[in-house]
Amino acid sequence: MKPTISTIGNYEEQTITIGCWLDNKRSSGKIAFLQLRDGTGYIQGVAVKNELGDEQFQAVKNIGQESSLYVTGEVRKDDRAPSGYELAVRNVEVIHDTIDYPITPKEHGTEFLMDHRHLWIRSSRQHAILRIRDVIIQASYRFFQEHGFTKIDPPILTANSAEETTDLFHTKYFDEDAYLSQSGQLYMEAAALAFQRVFSFGPTFRAEKSKTRRHLIEFWMIEPEMAFCDHEESLEIQEAYVTAITQAVLKEAKAELQTIGRDTSQLEKIEPPFPRIRYDEAIERLQAKGFDISWGEDLGAPHETEIATQFDKPVFITHYPQKIKAFYMKPDPENKELALCADLIAPEGYGEIIGGSERIDDYSLLEERFKEHQLSEEAYQWYLELRQYGSVPHSGFGLGLERTVAWLSGTEHVRETIPFPRLLNRLYP
Structure with a gap:
């Protein structure tokens, strides 16, 4: 079985690759925090500029919400995270870069959400x-x-x-x-x-x-x-x-x-x-x-x-x-x-x-x-x-x-x- 977010605890301190989607992201200087989902759960991926390099780090910061990805990273214990783990990102491969995803973090009406x-x-x-x-x-x-x-x-x-x-x-x-x-x-x-x-x-x-x-x-x-x-x-x-x-x-x-x-x-x-x-x-x-x-x-x-x-x-x-x-x-x-x-x-x-x-x-x-x-x-x-x-x-x-x-x-x-x-x-x- 391929690693999934729901089984992430089986891979502590190992480097794995998961297929996932970008649920949300935020960045702070030289660090980007990627909220990733794969259908089995959610996990935070931490992307550091010094580890990814300028070009890929900038590309990661520009990825659209709900883009599909292969993310490679090291599984680290994090008691603050809902899953108990986070992913130290080593590489991001964009499968499909999504532009203008309709459902953004802002409030939407029920009819709009039902239409989508x-x-x-x-x-x-x-x-x-x-x-x-x-x-x-x-x-x-x-x-x-x-x-x-x-x-x-x-x-x-x-x-x-x-x-x-x-x-x-x-x-x-x-x-x-x-x-x-x-x-x-x-x-x-x-x-x-x-x-x-x-x-x-x-x-x-x-x-x-x-x-x-x-x-x-x-x-x-x-x-x-x-x-x-x-x-x-x-x-x-x-x-x-x-x-x-x-x-x-x-x-x-x-x-x-x-x-x-x-x-x-x-x-x-x-x-x-x-x-x-x-x-x-x-x-x-x-x-x-x-x-x-x-x-x-x-x-x-x-x-x-x-x-x-x-x-x-x-x-x-x-x-x-x-x-x-x-x-x-x-x-x-x-x-x-x-x-x-x-x-x-x-x-x-x-x-x-x-x-x-x-x-x-x-x-x-x-x-x-x-x-x-x-x-x-x-x-x-x-x-x-x-x-x-x-x-x-x-x-x-x-x-x-x-x-x-x-x-x-x-x-x-x-x-x-x-x-x-x-x-x-x-x-x-």
């Missing part, structure tokens, strides 16, 4: 956020593999909706109507009856005309489904999973959290059990705080934020009214008006990051729900057949990756938590 998202992701903060995203993804795979889950990939093109919404992207599939998937859940239920514990990870699409800081048009979901699993066990798995990815970020993304300036004190409290309140109690708490909300109404972002402020961990809100939840959710045996479901609300105003439920496993009841919700039995016949051939109690949930990245990284808007966000008025770049 292909370059903005190089900046230290954006780079750190997307690194945290990767840590969460890798930790998710580890968690599910360690807990006996099989990775299954549901289709992106579907003939029907998972949640009967009209906010779907329509397309033609030859002579048929098709839609971009809003969830892989229905297909994952089929997979769970074949493999018992399964999970998917992929893009989902919702054509909601929303401009809030929590919404994207295209976003990524992690969706586990579990056979022989009731609502209570599912909640316990969700607690363990969220704890696992939080601990992974705290352990594996320390440098990135520091770059962002994330206060990790709240994250360090994340461990099971999470507090749980029923929908009834949530309504009472909101009314006590002066919110104009009645039983039977769904909770919006301000409601979720208020509930979250009353706890120092993620909080489950359970047992929503059946009529405001999806058709496939199993009714509470003790009160048929309620669903065996839960939303997990993240602290610090980041809203719902998980939605889950126990699924209806009774053929006749699901058939009734099709009629109540005016769903086509022909389109959903395969889904109904899962209750006809070996039906079992089963549960599942979906975690929205971008909202989770926003919460764990302390990022205000989800548009910064995905490499190339798709927003209501943005399809470029």
Whole structure:
């Protein structure tokens, strides 16, 4: 393996060459300080005129921001540096000299930065956020593999909706109507009856005309489904999973959290059990705080934020009214008006990051729900057949990756938590 900034500690007091880009630079008389990045990290290169010679030292001082370079230098210990090392520059070979790089150290507006998202992701903060995203993804795979889950990939093109919404992207599939998937859940239920514990990870699409800081048009979901699993066990798995990815970020993304300036004190409290309140109690708490909300109404972002402020961990809100939840959710045996479901609300105003439920496993009841919700039995016949051939109690949930990245990284808007966000008025770049 070639030396990289992330592995620089393996080469202390050795002379190495790294491929990198010039993030920034400053000079002081006969010394130039080069802030270098190679995609794995950042390091300062110290170029001294007496060691480089007049000609190369002057050339180094004139290199443009984001120029690509091969830099040769001696790795020196430096406890003041974030990486713990600096590079004493011995030679600089310019691969491509960049002129007039658009994103300078000065302040830029959000729209300008979004127009230049292909370059903005190089900046230290954006780079750190997307690194945290990767840590969460890798930790998710580890968690599910360690807990006996099989990775299954549901289709992106579907003939029907998972949640009967009209906010779907329509397309033609030859002579048929098709839609971009809003969830892989229905297909994952089929997979769970074949493999018992399964999970998917992929893009989902919702054509909601929303401009809030929590919404994207295209976003990524992690969706586990579990056979022989009731609502209570599912909640316990969700607690363990969220704890696992939080601990992974705290352990594996320390440098990135520091770059962002994330206060990790709240994250360090994340461990099971999470507090749980029923929908009834949530309504009472909101009314006590002066919110104009009645039983039977769904909770919006301000409601979720208020509930979250009353706890120092993620909080489950359970047992929503059946009529405001999806058709496939199993009714509470003790009160048929309620669903065996839960939303997990993240602290610090980041809203719902998980939605889950126990699924209806009774053929006749699901058939009734099709009629109540005016769903086509022909389109959903395969889904109904899962209750006809070996039906079992089963549960599942979906975690929205971008909202989770926003919460764990302390990022205000989800548009910064995905490499190339798709927003209501943005399809470029």
